[in-house]
Amino acid sequence: MRLRKEVRAGWSLFRRDMLKLFRERARIISALIQPIIFLGIFGLGLKDVLGGAGPFQELDYIQYIFPGIIGVNVLGLTITNGVTIVADREFGFLREVLVAPVSRLTIAIAKVCAGVGTALVQVSILMLLAPFVGLTPSIGVLVMLFFAVALLATATSALGVLIASRIRSVESFQYMFQFMIFPLFFLSGAFFVLSTVPAWIKFVANLNPLTYAIDLFRHILYSDIELNEASRSLLLVNSAGQDVVIIAVISGVLLAASAFSFSRME
Amino acid sequence: MAMIDVDGLVRRFGKFEAVRGVSFQIEEGELFGFLGPNGAGKTTTINMLVTMLRPTEGEAHVDGHSVRTEARRVRESIGIVFQEPTVDEALTGWENLKIHADIYDIPMATFRDRAEEVLRMVELQEWRNKLVRNYSGGMKRRLEIARGMLHYPRVLFLDEPTLGLDPQSRVALWDYIREIQSRERITVFLTTHYMAEAEYCDRIAVIDNGEIVALDTPERLKKLVGGDVITIRTADNETAAKELFYDLQVEPEIEDGVVRFEAPNGAQALAQVFRTLTPEILSVDLHKPSLEDVFIHLTGRAIRDSEATEGEKLRSQMREGSAFGGMRMRRP
Numbered sequence: 044m045r046l047r048k049e050v051r052a053g054w055s056l057f058r059r060d061m062l063k064l065f066r067e068r069a070r071i072i073s074a075l076i077q078p079i080i081f082l083g084i085f086g087l088g089l090k091d092v093l094g095g096a097g098p099f100q101e102l103d104y105i106q107y108i109f110p111g112i113i114g115v116n117v118l119g120l121t122i123t124n125g126v127t128i129v130a131d132r133e134f135g136f137l138r139e140v141l142v143a144p145v146s147r148l149t150i151a152i153a154k155v156c157a158g159v160g161t162a163l164v165q166v167s168i169l170m171l172l173a174p175f176v177g178l179t180p181s182i183g184v185l186v187m188l189f190f191a192v193a194l195l196a197t198a199t200s201a202l203g204v205l206i207a208s209r210i211r212s213v214e215s216f217q218y219m220f221q222f223m224i225f226p227l228f229f230l231s232g233a234f235f236v237l238s239t240v241p242a243w244i245k246f247v248a249n250l251n252p253l254t255y256a257i258d259l260f261r262h263i264l265y266s267d268i269e270l271n272e273a274s275r276s277l278l279l280v281n282s283a284g285q286d287v288v289i290i291a292v293i294s295g296v297l298l299a300a301s302a303f304s305f306s307r308m309e
Numbered sequence: 310m311a312m313i314d315v316d317g318l319v320r321r322f323g324k325f326e327a328v329r330g331v332s333f334q335i336e337e338g339e340l341f342g343f344l345g346p347n348g349a350g351k352t353t354t355i356n357m358l359v360t361m362l363r364p365t366e367g368e369a370h371v372d373g374h375s376v377r378t379e380a381r382r383v384r385e386s387i388g389i390v391f392q393e394p395t396v397d398e399a400l401t402g403w404e405n406l407k408i409h410a411d412i413y414d415i416p417m418a419t420f421r422d423r424a425e426e427v428l429r430m431v432e433l434q435e436w437r438n439k440l441v442r443n444y445s446g447g448m449k450r451r452l453e454i455a456r457g458m459l460h461y462p463r464v465l466f467l468d469e470p471t472l473g474l475d476p477q478s479r480v481a482l483w484d485y486i487r488e489i490q491s492r493e494r495i496t497v498f499l500t501t502h503y504m505a506e507a508e509y510c511d512r513i514a515v516i517d518n519g520e521i522v523a524l525d526t527p528e529r530l531k532k533l534v535g536g537d538v539i540t541i542r543t544a545d546n547e548t549a550a551k552e553l554f555y556d557l558q559v560e561p562e563i564e565d566g567v568v569r570f571e572a573p574n575g576a577q578a579l580a581q582v583f584r585t586l587t588p589e590i591l592s593v594d595l596h597k598p599s600l601e602d603v604f605i606h607l608t609g610r611a612i613r614d615s616e617a618t619e620g621e622k623l624r625s626q627m628r629e630g631s632a633f634g635g636m637r638m639r640r641p
Contacts (some may be wrong), residue, residue: 048414051411051412051414052411052412052414054411055407055408055411055412056408056412059397059400059404059408062400062404063399063400066399067399134394134397134398135391135393135394135395135396136395136396136397137395138361138391138393138395139395139396139409139456140412141361142359142360142361142384142389143384143409143412143413144381144384144385144412144413144414145412
């Protein structure tokens with residue numbers, strides 16, 4: 044049975060990445076430092092600047108940026124997951140896999156799954172910070188959040204694989220990563236309310252997949268918070284359904300593109 | 310049917326022809342060596358045989374399967390040890406074997422015993438639960454060989470298995486290779502640019518500039534050289550060479566400050582040299598032909614000379630046209 048063989052191989056490659064993640068705990072810890080800094084600087088610093096204006100009379104600013112930080116963190120982590128392919132190529136292990144009787148598609152899917160797994164581990168840890176910003180999600184909310192995170196992580200992990208299959212060295216990956224991550228980051232509504240920004244920023248933000256993911260996280264995390272309709276419609280850009288559909292479509296496209304590109308990689 | 314059957318294999322990288330139509334057959338159970346300088350086309354040939362690189366022209370069958378159309382079947386019946394390490398250093402030896410077992414679909418019941426067995430063969434049992442990062446270069450190579458053997462391949466490919474190892478590890482590695490070969494009765498295809506090591510092989514193909522220039526047992530190859538090899542150093546090598554050419558009817562070559570020639574009966578020739586040569590003789594050496602002499606005899610130059618000149622050039626071209634990114638060429 045071809046399929047059974049592929050599943051076994053894929054599972055093994057997925058397990059390898061997870062094993063290495065838990066073995067190299069420094070990676071998890073260092074990935075936590077950035078969100079904490081953002082929460083500190085933006086959350087506590089800008090809170091006073093923004094005062095209690097507009098929707099922030101009801102919602103703490105730090106609670107506003109928390110879902111954004113989850114999104115940014117997942118994005119960074121899962122794209123970096125793609126680097127492991129480039130590193131595996133540099134350190135040779137990729138050859139062992141590429142010359143085995145395993146389809147390239149399996150290898151690419153295993154890598155995307157490892158990205159999703161890494162993201163879920165990371166978000167589990169991030170959610171330990173939630174009570175400190177006054178968010179106490181119920182189990183149901185957490186489950187929904189994990190689904191949403193998995194959806195975003197599928198798209199961004201696939202993007203990581205796509206980039207990795209086109210790039211030769213870890214250095215060039217890092218360069219590209221810096222180049223793309225900050226625009227994605229700041230033009231995503233992670234830090235400011237998109238309803239109140241100039242039209243052109245709004246336009247760019249609407250092209251950014253991260254915008255929809257962060258919007259979806261907000262829908263989920265605010266679902267058990269008391270907010271009046273006016274605030275809710277200011278803080279949330281689209282309906283949750285729209286967000287899900289858009290991210291799912293982007294995931295599908297990136298998944299297909301990365302699988303294709305990885306299979307064609309020489 | 311031959312275990313490996315290669316017919317007119319050609320590989321071009323752009324305009325550069327790395328392999329120019331090689332053909333040969335390897336029988337089951339043979340230890341077959343591909344001998345040549347770096348850049349001669351050894352690795353390119355191996356990469357085509359293991360289906361990592363598509364031949365530009367020609368065809369090859371491994372264990373009866375075409376490398377062009379039945380890549381998966383070929384991959385299932387071969388084990389490979391590449392020139393560069395491909396083990397995951399962040400995992401233990403055992404974990405590396407486990408992943409291999411999964412991607413080659415070795416039944417779990419078989420895996421445990423087999424893993425123990427291959428680790429014993431290369432004497433790494435005690436290191437199985439240590440991270441590969443802590444292994445020495447020779448141990449890593451041994452682990453790779455163990456891993457390559459794990460799924461009972463019909464053919465084991467070894468690309469420069471002793472490259473970068475110290476002399477002691479090299480000798481030990483050869484013992485492992487020969488033991489594995491005789492014990493498991495598998496076919497071994499290896500490449501090397503170390504002449505002395507090629508002696509271990511049952512048969513050798515000498516490859517130069519992408520072409521096979523000779524293929525035979527080491528013994529018969531050495532007979533290609535006309536008897537014994539004599540090298541003499543004199544006060545005036547030019548004159549000495551001229552005198553040898555006219556008086557002894559041999560074909561001397563001057564290289565590295567010595568005059569080298571081949572003679573059917575070395576001892577007799579040497580006596581004649583002392584009688585007739587006018588320049589002062591500083592030193593003499595007489596030996597039975599080695600594979601190094603065979604290479605010089607066939608190509609007109611020493612293997613290290615061809616490496617320094619063409620090797621560098623070819624490698625840089627191969628790097629550009631490399632069929633897969635990770636293929637870095639490294640030398641000790």
